[in-house]
Amino acid sequence: MAARKAVEQELTRERILDVARELFVTHGYRNVSMRQIARELGYSHGSIYYHFQNKAELFYALVREYFSLLDKKLETIMRKPGHSLEKLEEVLLGFIEFGFTHQSHYEIMFLIKDDEVNHYLCQEPTISYNKFADLVHKLSDGRADSTKIWSLFLSLHGFVSHYCRSGQTFADVETMAKAHVGFLLKGLGLFFNNN
Amino acid sequence: MAARKAVEQELTRERILDVARELFVTHGYRNVSMRQIARELGYSHGSIYYHFQNKAELFYALVREYFSLLDKKLETIMRKPGHSLEKLEEVLLGFIEFGFTHQSHYEIMFLIKDDEVNHYLCQEPTISYNKFADLVHKLSDGRADSTKIWSLFLSLHGFVSHYCRSGQTFADVETMAKAHVGFLLKGLGLFFNNN
DNA sequence: CCATTAATTGACCACTGTTTAATTATATAA
DNA sequence: TTATATAATTAAACAGTGGTCAATTAATGG
Structure with missing residues (x-):
């Protein structure tokens, strides 16, 4: 049988x-x-x-590629022409958009607290964060130190994680997302006058 | 039997x-x-x-009181003597400290996405948030509009939720928490010169 | 053609939340 | 006091979860 x-x-x-x-x-x-x-x-x-060894490994395989997808998205913005500040704004908004476009993935990548999952996800988040931090540092012309960048990340994370798996799309919250990014840029000491 | x-x-x-x-x-x-x-x-x-009807109701009963505990904590800071800005800083730091001191509770209050839990938790988070928003509005002398306050909350939430159930205590992250609050106050357009 | 290996199954384990008929202690009424 | 009704508890059962494993069978190599 x-x-x-x-x-x-x-x-x-x-x-x-x-x-x-x-x-x-x-x-x-x-x-x-x-x-x-x-x-x-x-x-x-x-x-x-x-x-697959277990459920965590299966979903790790599913999610792993999304870290490099995030990296690529940020790098693409980085390579675009334009002023640093505008690009920085795009990077922050891009992170939020990424979180909304891949809510289930984001949940595993940055949100779920599960020993088994974390066992597999030990390097990728750090690597992706370092890339993000490096990017922000450069785009702010060195005015954003590592502490501020960490605050920035946590604040973006708060935005995404609150809406994560709520059913709302990026389009639904785009206005608020832009306001949030404006708020955070001000926190960095970089001003922008679109709201 | x-x-x-x-x-x-x-x-x-x-x-x-x-x-x-x-x-x-x-x-x-x-x-x-x-x-x-x-x-x-x-x-x-x-x-x-x-x-108890089910698990969600049981833990709802456990967590319900913590919303008013949070309210009281914020109100206590509100009633203390001192300048608005210092008190505002205390409120933000107080929120983070609350999250760390009651990590398991915070998880249910603001983090868990579970239909059954959310069924019970439909009013309390809103009520507590409104109190928080009202307080921040007053302490900022009306300079923080509702959009900025929502950004502020999401940013604090990001801080707490990232560390939630990580085992770290408030003491472990106090320095970073203070820096985060400073960063956010700057985002509000309210400056402070302690770091 | 035979031995080995690789892939699949289904039964099993120890859990989870939840429901329910049966049972029994207690409270109420006659 | 006694009969009845109600309130509280139990054990068994249901349907689900992640995970393991001996048994089976297809494919492969010698």
Whole structure:
């Protein structure tokens, strides 16, 4: 009553991730179970444990790529032409937009406090944060020290995490997000006159 | 094999809450189960459901009082003598300290995204926030509009939620907390020269 | 063709929150 | 006092969770 399937319909990490991704984006880490994923795939849930050590590793694989996606997004803004201050504003707004566009991912990346998840996610957040900090430091012409940058990050994080998985889109909060960024730029000592 | 116990050892909401509180403070909402609480009490877990509708209601009862505790803390600062700006600084720092002193409570009050919990927690957060906003508005001599106050709150929330249930105490992060508050006061357009 | 390996299953474990019929102590009424 | 009704407790059950593992079978290599 236990069997191996024909090779052309063998399970792969990719096939599992595809199904997991879909469920995950709409329901979030805590509301997607290994059995749900397996059911969707037409396999027993045990088979997933052949391809992934556990749930945390599966979702880590799903989320890992999003750290570099965030990095790339910030770097793209960095490389655009324009004044530093405008670009800095874009970076901060970009972080918020990223959080809203990938709420389920953001939840694992920066929000969930789970020992098992944190076991896998030990490097990526730090690396991404360092890139963010470096960027802000440069764009502020060195006027933002590391303490202020950390405050900045926590303040952006507060914005995203409050709305995270609330159902609201970035468009819904864009006005407030811009105001928030303006507020934070002022905290940095960099003024901007659009509100 | 099922029984009612002698009246002097009857279970009460208070006795349940006492045990729940203790477990809850050290382990948090998600890591305390109804069965654990019952075991600790020496009762079957079913009995708890006679006194509370469900887990969310139990922990709601535990957390409810902390909203007014927060209100009182802020009001106490408000009533102290001193300049508005110094008091405003104290209010912001006080919010952070509250979050750290009651991390498990803060988690339910402002952090957890759970339909069942949110069902019970529909008024309290708004009421407490309104009090906070009113206070900040007054202490800033009307210079902080509602948008800026919301930014302020989200930024404080970011600070607390990042460290929440990390094991760190307020003392551990006090220096950073003070810097964060300074940063935010600058965002409000209110300057202060202690760092 | 046979031995080995790789992939899959389903039964199992120890949990979780929640419901409910049965039971019994207590309070109330006759 | 006694019968009845109510209030409190229990154990069993349900449906779910993450995770493990021996057994099975397909594919592979010698």
